[in-house]
Amino acid sequence: MTRTVAVIGLNAFNRAKLEALRGAEAITFHGILDPDELVYDVAGFDLAAALAKAETEIRAIDGGVDAIVGYMDFPVSTMLPLLCARFGTRTPTLESLLMCEHKYWSRLVQREVIPDNVPAFTAFDPFDPEALGRIGAAGIGFPFFVKPIKSSGARLGFRIDTPEDFAAAAERLRAENEVVSAPFNRILDHAELPDAVRRVNGHHCLAESIIGGHQCTVEGYVHDGEVTVYGIVDSVRYPHVISFFRYDYPSTLPERVQQRMRELAATVMRRTDVDNAPFNIEFFWDEALDRIWLLEINPRISESHCDLFEKVDGVSNQQVAIDLALGMKPRMPWREGAYTLAAKVFHRVFVADATVTRVPTQAEIDAVRARVPGTLVAVQVRERMRLSELPEQDSYSYAVAWIWLGAHSRAELLAKYRAVLDGLPFAFDEIASNAPAHPGGGDPPHA
Template identity: 65%
Template sequence: MDDTKNIFVIGLNDFNRQRLETLRGVEHYRFHGVIAPEAVYDTEEFDIAAMLEEATAQLEAFEGSIDAIVGYMDFPVSTMLPILCERFGTRSTSLESLLKCEHKYWSRRVQREVIPEFIPAFTAFDPFDDEALTQIGAAGLYFPFFVKPIKSSGSRLGFRIDTPEDFYQAIEQLRGSIGMIADPFNTVLEHARLPPEVAAVDGHFCMAEEIIGGWQCTIEGYVHNGQVVSYGIVDSLRYPQVLSFFHYRYPSGLPDPIQDKMVELTDTVMRHIGYDNAAFNVEYFWDEVQDRIWLLEINTRISQSHCDLFEKVDGVSNQQVTIDLGLGHRPDMPSRQGDFPMAAKFFYRVFFSDAVVTRIPSPEEVAELESAFPGTVIAIQVEVGQQLSTLPEQDSYSYALAYIWMGAEDSDTLLANYERLVAQLQFEFADIVS
């Protein structure tokens, strides 16, 4: 009897396939891609209806068993998964519970029901309403505050607002670009049963929130048959004076009582949402000065950026969690069985307004550096001739030229090795000729 399980991965690329082939039990799995990876990774245009139709046709044409349908990306993959899993009878959380995490206004409303003292003041607003700033003030939010779309992707279209001029500059960008995510997100909302107060706030709306900050971290966890499990906390450290991420570090250096409280809050809110049989990660701030914890946002997936960190420190990528849950099994993540006590993903960035790339490190140069720093993986994110402003999924302040995963004995060694490595990582640029 063939006990091989057919696991379908939306947007399966070579990078993830290689990682998946290292998981425990992989000899019993057969991985299949659903929807080409470039349709979800290398574009900012998402025709959700067409992708759902394409995925359904691919799955219906498959002659074997469909044992799991999984994905590792945020929008649009995360929002398609519950719809496809329901159609084909595989394990996933419900679409409504997922949207209580991903629809930022709905998410804040349900968080406020159970952990009100751990979330910022917030309100939704229509960026196409010329009176939006007045309405934000009427809701009790004053400068400075933060604005972002109801459904965002990464840090894109998120802005700190200190003055009316900041607001109107942000509004101009939001009006021009928000439809790229809002339109497909609204397609997903049509599949869900929404409360009237949430249905009135569609994907074209934005959020204004009180400024929160501090030591940022992410809890990686899952819910299996109603039990919430948090299995790791990753620190998110930023470049000085800007919002851009410098590196993710695992395990966290937060004080144990703070970590314990974040785990408790996560359990409370995920149970309240009704999220089940799926992975998640929850981002928090710890304001060390006020000794106050803030919940930033909930993501309905593992973080791909953290996979290598868990593999280096714990011994297996946390992709294992997604596969186990998709098959209906309780995940069994090892702890501290990897090759390194600490690991990080670094973002090598430039803070240009724009430029054209004229040189990148060659594959031979990359391989030599990876060999010189054992355990290191370097993923170049740009090509020669590319204009930086064409890079997808960038924040509003910088461009990430490379992702660099490294392991070490401690944080000081990690940082020292990174500085030695990037000193040898040669990029060159030219100004844009208008």
């Protein structure tokens, strides 16, 4: 029997991954809402209109739907339980998802069950002139990190070393956080929240002690209350900034560290009450102190990791999301892919802003893929656009292209990356260079 699955924000890249899943021949995938409709803009995101349009599109599907899924961060991740409730399809509760996505609520929950793996933290209002003093009174001294209560991709996240740093960050947060905070608050209006959480809405921010080390992401799922981890992906940053250079799978962390992260993930996910849903949790391992820190929880698969799992294990992690939504225990294979390791590389520009004057042509991309088998390239910019028009960027750089690679050694992977870059010419003009400079002049760090 053919099953019907509505996929919020479905694009060509993810359709290809879905159609390669185990059992996909018996599933019809329907894209709901164009991905461009789900990206925030300066006017804000109209949640009610998006929900109404998604409902209309789903009701127009002949025979109805057996599941509704998504792979994107907010607003899709928290729209799903509202839509699923209208159609009677499987979904975690909105409150359980918000226990992960509302960064302050999530920290409160984490501190209950794994206090030794959570930094000191406090919420603050960036419009409060006494905010810095209140942060200090909460026991958080310089340096510390600030970020919105709800954000993604390190957007509006800042390291604070001085009062001047905090003043500059607070100014940015006041000016730019409304784009996400307003629609997030509309989601919060649908949820039953503890009083301590309701007082800290999307307009607030989080300050927390600096944590760091080897960063990775634990991917897993909860099925009928049982937590399973099926992969750990390393996150490699450019030196001295928060910008990601690449994601590597599988992780190279010691097995004892990986096992401890699996245990921590299981403990905290059981506390959130998320069930029959995927998750990914970002951790740091401080090697010098042999201490693990939990950075954040995302109650969804990581779209960035889809091709990595396909290259190494044989299918995308979309397998997990689809199987769970259809009421099945996920059928995720292990090491059945064509490569020993895989990576997603972020080709970045470390400037405050610039105008794009040249991007690689399709013929150049095709030539790169022919020369470097297994490569996928997704250019993120177009000619004549300003880099500042790119959504969901971190505070220090712009990712102008995403590059997925497969290899059988780290040396081979980095050699492939250099070969790909040689065939992908970008050019920029009107460069504003008052952003922190990348100390390598843009060259990838050694791994």
